[in-house]
Amino acid sequence: MSAASPETPRLPPGFRNAYWFAWFNALSFQIVLSSPMVLYAKSLGASATVLGVVVSMMPLLVIFQIPAAQYIPRLGFRRFVYAGWGIRVAFIFGMAAVPLLGAFLDHGTQLALLLFLLFGFNLSRGISSCAWLPWITSLVPEAIRGRYLARDAAVVNLGSIMVFLLAALFLGSEPRPYQFSLLFAFSAVAGAASLSFLKRIPDVPVPQEPAGSTGEVPWGAILRHAPFQRILATVMLWAVVYGGMQAFPVAYLKTEAALSEGRILLLSATLYLGGMGSLWLFGSRLDAAGSKPVLALAFGVFVLILGGWWLMAGRALPASTALIMALLGSMGLFAASANMAFTRLAMASVPVMGRNHFFALFSVAWNVTQGVAPILWGMMIDAIGEFRARSLGVEWNRYSLFFAAAALVTLAALMSTRRLMEPKAASFEELLRDLLLRAPLKFWFRLWPRG
Template sequence: MVNTGTPTNDPLPRGALNLNGFSFFNAVCFQITLGSTLVLYAKSLGASATWLGVLAGITPLLNLFQIPAAHWIPRFGYKRFVLAGWGARSVLIFLIAALPLLTALPDPARLWILTALIFGFSLLRGIAAGAWLPWITELIPETVRGRFLSRDQAFQHTGSLLALLLAGWMLGPAPGPVRFAAAFLLSACAAVASLTFLARSPDVETQEALRRSAQSVPWKAILRHPPFARLLIHNLLFVFAMGGLGVFTVAWQKAYAGFPEDRILLLSAAGFLAAMLALLPAGRAADRFGSKPLLRIGLGTFVAVAAGWFLLASRLVAPAAAMVAALNFLGGIAGALYQLGNTRLMLASMPPMGRNHFFALFTVLTSLALAATPVAWGAAIDALRTFHSQAAVDWNAYSLYFGAVTLLTLASLALTRILIEKGPIPTPSGPDTRFVAGLKRLWRLWQR
């Protein structure tokens, strides 16, 4: 049953704005260290599509360490656990910033060092991240989670947009070692700034909440919990479809469209601008109508985006910057709506007893899929790099990849029917009652 009533006007918890400040600066940090700037720097060192897939897969793979970390969280508390992990990983970003300046080293050696540093960064992040979602779930009441998550994601997308604009300006059309070093240094400074907001954020004071959340639950019992199991199946299919899209759209723009680095980053910024606009009404809509409508709208838009990349890669549409910007804009809307709906549904699907272990297992399994997916797609693209069949459609490695992503995303949209969403149904009131009732009728029609 879906929550389809009017949203509550309850205030957000005290100190929630500090969590949003952390999200803003953390987004500036990871958008550079793990995003397009990393891909472009690795490409400048001669990284293949498979290697790019490995770099994209390291971070989700090391979320595996959330399972052993779940046992240690109660000993330190949520806040101290996250603060220690995020603080340690920030040191490694300064080392990444120094790497481009080591020009005496050959490119293959720097590529290996870069991969090792990303591994260490992701390991520390993976351990600390095990406390993040349980912490948020305890702090933010369910009645205002849609509002909080939409605001938090708006802060994240604003930070990502700023990071792309600044990184694009720093790199320019033909970046050298100093420019890459400056971009990574900006990421390191943002990481330090995020720690100040994290230190000011409220912690969960009650030991009972920590004890209940850390209660050990058999893995088989977790996997048999219906809301958890169905959401996990859906997420695994979505990850397999979309897990490498951000990496390989950048690689295609560089290798096939011939766009310079600064243009690629500036075009990517359109996605974060769109996400910020989409999140303005999305939070209250999620609290009123539930998470599944947002998931479906987001996935439907993702299908259109993947189809657009297929048209570009198959040369049915010329690779114009305006087309890429439009796809990034639509992708930003899709990602914002899907992430908000999926996160909100995930928080509601985890029972209080053993919550740390539910979150850890969910994150680990989806992260393993997210780690394997870009590596598998990258290996497939490398294996097909010489394949070319010109007919009505130009079949090549990238057109085959984007075509497969389109079909898999369509299947993920169809699979939303299995998801379970529970919640109260407040009675709508006020001047928008008829509007709400109309949307309810459309929602019931969609469910048929």
């Protein structure tokens, strides 16, 4: 690897700890916020609506970022995040005890206790996470933010692959309660390890408000900021889709495709393997091409992915391992790319003054929509129930209708990208030309024998 030129911006000393924090954090949160927790709740008899609540707590409770943002200057970025992350680790240790209480608690009571602990975990996370984006934005130079986000996503996805493989091998086909307990305990230990690296990330001073400020936050002015307003509209459409896709493909594979917990977790690892591909595909292109064309490409492909789920749920295509892996892998790749592009676009569009409140509102709009969505999707799926009708070679049932509706919302998000404001962004055609023509040519020129 060649040395960076003097003009190339550099990350501050000690920033590598942010990647180690991301690694151990991924080993922790993927267990309590994704498929393993959904499968445990399902083993306790949770309905689709309750599964929606389980998945939605994390994004919904981000709403507390808005009142919490004003307290960041009192503690500083690092102390604020560290305090919240430490509290949430304590809640994970509590979750590890729940599966062991089955000897004297029925499933309904265990599920209620689990929901209470998840609420505490996600509340502490929601409050403390308001300092994360302003902190990282202050640390990472603008010219290399896309590169940082791609590397961070690769680290998180690699950690997610590892933890899903571990969970799949550990739980097997018919997991016992103690196995879920040990898995949650592993999550707690990994979360505690992440805190040691979080404490070593360089801190920066919190930008001060201008002299003479009344202390009142001009939320109306923030919402009227045109570039920011359009980002919010697009990210909320995407959140409706992304929120549902975190829970109901797993529910479909368990209830309709009748796959075991271990096999579902093994297949779910493909989702994060695809997410790692975002580093290869967009690691350098995100800074060069901009976020707007990346979002358009991600949403366009996501419509096709949802079409594949629709055909499989509608029994027009068999639920084969190869098809499920292809859908999950491509879903992970383009969902990670869209999330990176949104974060980078927000970093570029938010002004320095009032940054904490801009990012708090951005996170709340994205996450609260993402939290409400699975509850509403779950209610829709429960309401459809056992309805089945066949037309155009496809069976219309609760899951095929869900995937079809999600595809329509993704189309709306795709149309919304045309209104995003990013002056330095390349066109969609230029991004496609680079992906389909220039990149393959560069690859072959490197392999071509010389001399």
